[in-house]
Amino acid sequence: MPNNQFKKGELYSFVTGKASTAIARRLQKKFNNAGLNLTIEQWSVLYHLWKQEGMSQQELCNATFRDKPSITRLVDNLERLDLVKRVASENDRRINLIYLTRQAQKLQEQSMILAEETLNEALETVPVDKIEVCKEVLQHVYDNLK
Amino acid sequence: MPNNQFKKGELYSFVTGKASTAIARRLQKKFNNAGLNLTIEQWSVLYHLWKQEGMSQQELCNATFRDKPSITRLVDNLERLDLVKRVASENDRRINLIYLTRQAQKLQEQSMILAEETLNEALETVPVDKIEVCKEVLQHVYDNLK
DNA sequence: TTTGATTAGTTGCACAAACAACTATATGCC
DNA sequence: GGCATATAGTTGTTTGTGCAACTAATCAAA
Incomplete structure (x- = not known):
């Protein structure tokens, strides 16, 4: 029997990602309260463009x-919000290069502060060494499945 | 400074739940390959009813x-798949009690095997004690945010 | 017992995800 | 050059999520 350490109830939490769902919801609420008209998914795209x-x-x-x-649809919506622009590549006209607008650049600092704030709330009173182990395990899981 | 152990790149993974998304996708594929016409979300409801x-x-x-x-909508879809039935409560007519059909009872064993299989793949070569710590941290995070 | 508040569930809307099928462009081989 | 194949992106469909507004039933207090 391999790593079968999961009683049934624990299995459930892992599959459904209870913790990460809770984090995303908390961050979304912070965005809303701050008047940031931005979904977490849109933010995750901007995150890489920043x-x-x-x-x-x-x-x-x-x-x-x-x-x-x-x-495609996230970029559609970000374009509609005037946060990014599609620019056809010169070399390969199949490719859209995605550029940030002024407005999107202005969102970076505020949203990153809210994200860090959220993580600090999530990890409050969790010992630092345990967080390290947890990050390792999650990365390991991802590598096992990708 | 609180538990601010997150370099930017790590923050991202935590918010987006990379690992749990990967687990859910893998399980969904197993369902599909096994001919189980069932989404992970539907499964998660059946899970509790079982x-x-x-x-x-x-x-x-x-x-x-x-x-x-x-x-409401998950139960709608499960009802349409003939896996559950809404039964109005006798005591309080606002309440729907949800009951499994024969067909849903038959799905339990097979789907749980696939779920455990998925977790075993996800946690392959992850030391058992680290898994324990990871579970603890995720539960702690959830408790911090709920 | 009637009225106001609470609770259970539904519906409408906007956004997102996964899959399949599609278009357009580029590449590689003859 | 011309054709097969691969790659980048789009569109359609089904499913799920979160919020707000709604209906129906229950409860509680005057």
Whole structure:
């Protein structure tokens, strides 16, 4: 028997991602309260563009672990909110490079502060060494399945 | 500074629940390959009914961390698949008690095997003591935010 | 016992995810 | 060059989520 350490009730939490769902909801509420008209999913796309602008949609797929249709629609919505712009690549006209608007650049600091705030609330009174182990395990899980 | 152990890249994984998303996708694929016409979300509702039949929709909300409209629609779809039945409570006619059909009872064993299989794949080569710590941390996070 | 508040569930809407099928462009091989 | 194949992105469909507004039933207090 392999790593079968999961009683039934624990199995459930792992599959459904109770903790990460709770984190995302908390962050979404913070966005709403701050008047940021932005979903967590939209934020997760901007997150990567803030690190590196001009990514292609395919690169955003890889970065965000979403499929192409999901990114198409997220970019649609971000464009409608005037936060990003699609720019056709010069070299390869199949490719859209995604650029941030002024408005999106202004959102970075505020939203990142709220995200860190959320994580601090989530991890309050959790010992630092345990957090380290937890991060390791989650990365390991991801690597096992990807 | 509180538990601010998160470099930016790690923050992202925690908020987006990379690991649990990967687990859910893997399980969904196993369902599909096995010919189980069932979403993970539907499974998560059945999961609780297998433990205790005749729960109200509100109780299912609490058990699955979903809001009332989500449960309404999940029960709608489960009813359409002929897996559950709504039965009005005798005592309180506002309440729907949810009962499993024969067909749903038959799904329990097979789907639970696939779920455990998925977790074993996810946790392959992860040391048991680290898994314990990880579970603790995730529960702690959930308690901090709920 | 009637009225006001609470609770259980439903419906409408906007957004997102997964899959399949599609278009358009690029590449590689003959 | 021309055709097969691969790649980037889009569209349609079904399902799920979160919020707000709603209905119906119950409860509680005057």
